[in-house]
Amino acid sequence: MTPAELAVLAVLRPNLPLTSTQVQQAARLTAARARNALSQLESRGLIMASRxxxxxxxxxxGRAALITKSR
Known part of the structure; x- marks a missing residue:
């Protein structure tokens, strides 16, 4: 898992969906790195798009992966 993917997982919450721009700003990533991380994480089932x-x-x-990788 890349540092950008870890940063994205760290700012997301199960009950508080964020836009890609909000994720980018909270994780302090460039737009391209945030989009790539979101795409990779979604393809692996660690995050999901929501309404x-x-x-x-x-x-x-995704929470389990974050806990494991944070140790």
């Missing part, structure tokens, strides 16, 4: 469209939240699997 309203364009918002993301962490999945239980």
């Amino acid at each position: 309203p469209r364009g918002r993301y939240r962490i999945t239980p699997r």
Whole structure:
């Protein structure tokens, strides 16, 4: 897992979906790095898109990965 992906997982919450711009700002990433990280994490099932469209939240699997990688 890349540092950008870890940063994205760290700012997402299960009950507070964020837009990609909010994720980018909170994780202090460039737009391209944030988009890439969101895409990779979503493809692995660690985050999911939610309503309203364009918002993301962490999945239980993503929380487990974050805890494991943070140790």
